[in-house]
Amino acid sequence: MNEAPLRLWRNAHIATLAGDPAASPWGALIERGALLARGEHIAWVGPEGELPRDIDVAEEHDLGGACLTPGLIDCHTHLVYAGSRAHEFELRLQGASYEAIARAGGGIRSTVAATRAADDETLFALTLPRARALMAEGVTSIEIKSGYGLSLTDEACCLRVARRVGEALGITVRTTCLAAHALPPEFEGRADDYIAAVVEWLPQLQAQGLVDAVDAFCERIAFTPAQTRRVFEAARGLGLPVKLHAEQLSDQGGAALAASFDALSCDHLEYLSAEGVAAMAAAGTVAVLLPGAFYFLRETKLPPIDALREAGVPIAIATDHNPGSSPTLSPLLMLNMACTLFRLTPAEALRGLTVNAARALGLQATHGTLEPGKRADLALWAVDHPRDLAYRFGGANPCRRVVSGGVDMEL
Ligand code: NIG
Ligand code: FE
Numbered sequence: 001m002n003e004a005p006l007r008l009w010r011n012a013h014i015a016t017l018a019g020d021p022a023a024s025p026w027g028a029l030i031e032r033g034a035l036l037a038r039g040e041h042i043a044w045v046g047p048e049g050e051l052p053r054d055i056d057v058a059e060e061h062d063l064g065g066a067c068l069t070p071g072l073i074d075c076h077t078h079l080v081y082a083g084s085r086a087h088e089f090e091l092r093l094q095g096a097s098y099e100a101i102a103r104a105g106g107g108i109r110s111t112v113a114a115t116r117a118a119d120d121e122t123l124f125a126l127t128l129p130r131a132r133a134l135m136a137e138g139v140t141s142i143e144i145k146s147g148y149g150l151s152l153t154d155e156a157c158c159l160r161v162a163r164r165v166g167e168a169l170g171i172t173v174r175t176t177c178l179a180a181h182a183l184p185p186e187f188e189g190r191a192d193d194y195i196a197a198v199v200e201w202l203p204q205l206q207a208q209g210l211v212d213a214v215d216a217f218c219e220r221i222a223f224t225p226a227q228t229r230r231v232f233e234a235a236r237g238l239g240l241p242v243k244l245h246a247e248q249l250s251d252q253g254g255a256a257l258a259a260s261f262d263a264l265s266c267d268h269l270e271y272l273s274a275e276g277v278a279a280m281a282a283a284g285t286v287a288v289l290l291p292g293a294f295y296f297l298r299e300t301k302l303p304p305i306d307a308l309r310e311a312g313v314p315i316a317i318a319t320d321h322n323p324g325s326s327p328t329l330s331p332l333l334m335l336n337m338a339c340t341l342f343r344l345t346p347a348e349a350l351r352g353l354t355v356n357a358a359r360a361l362g363l364q365a366t367h368g369t370l371e372p373g374k375r376a377d378l379a380l381w382a383v384d385h386p387r388d389l390a391y392r393f394g395g396a397n398p399c400r401r402v403v404s405g406g407v408d409m410e411l
Helices: 086-093 098-103 108-116 120-136 152-169 191-207 225-237 254-260 274-283 291-296 305-311 331-340 346-352 355-360
Strands: 006-015 029-038 041-047 057-062 067-070 072-074 139-145 172-180 213-216 243-246 265-268 286-289 315-317 378-381 399-404
Touching: 006 378, 067 072, 072 355, 086 098, 108 152, 120 139, 120 152, 139 152, 139 355, 139 378, 139 399, 152 172, 152 191, 172 191, 172 225, 191 225, 213 225, 225 254, 243 254, 254 265, 254 274, 274 305, 286 355, 291 331, 305 315, 315 331, 315 346, 315 355, 331 346, 346 355
Parallel strands: 006 057, 006 067, 072 139, 139 172, 172 213, 213 243, 243 265, 265 286, 286 315
Antiparallel strands: 006 029, 029 041, 067 378, 378 399
């Protein structure tokens, strides 16, 4: 029989993150655990003493008691862009608001200008090290949005770069078309015409295999709920799942709208209302919280964490890496901030970067937990207990190894 070789990782403190979090927030915590992978998939996980006998292991790794978790999943990033917004950071520190800078033509538009001026190769060369930096802290799956091209060719270019990054690194990349991110200057005063253009681009981008999901920015400085609805209707017509940048700066009722389209996730959510929470709960939509943007924009209004918890809305955490509101490449810092700023427990935070992040990408059947049949995406940490991952912050990177689809990655 021509089966893929078995690989074994043993002598590990394993947190599977699988099963009901009410019963066990880390999933099974296995003191002296072992994990077997056949090819790309997990074949077995459990206590080392119970390893199946008579197996022919091609490769064996003694992990020396280190912690083994699912590879982290960064389910919200804007990784493809050129230019810097450090100057806007200075302006904000002098009192200018994120919204005022955007209205004055800076913000997303300034990144669009820099991104359009860069060619494919330059964008690829800028994006690759960003993805590598995420991997160095345990990430094996990344969602990458477009949204700094805002024309058919420039959006296609950014999405192609995203795909290429996944292929070059051997990790999972999910692409999200965020053409409805901001109004490009050539459409000034014609937001409805721009939305009509986006609706025309979507099938073309999809036909090129570039779109796994569709996102929009529903906000005073971006698009109205009515315009967002048109984008979502187009996505639905193409069979593409939707997500939304919702209630980041104000309550637009975006989350309820997205939930009515069975959105995979609504993201940011500082201004989310009780109705929004209820609509997300009913639709099974994931709340993706972004502590980096909350921190960097010096937001003071917290997302309604208790209400989300009580309603049973799954909570994910992501870096939201982008040059304007969250220029971080540290998922571990996000774990820490999710706890300190949003009062998540360390286990909730780690679930947010694994099992619930998988769900925010529609990947829950294949990613996010250590269970037989799932992809062998692993992160190995020099810590005693997984809670340590959220405890440290800034420069203390305990990640020792990541494995994507059963293959050791170069860090
Ligand atoms: O997720 N809110 C909109 N989009 C990004 C920020 C984009 C930018 O400022 O360049 C976000 O925060
Ligand atoms: Fe974002």
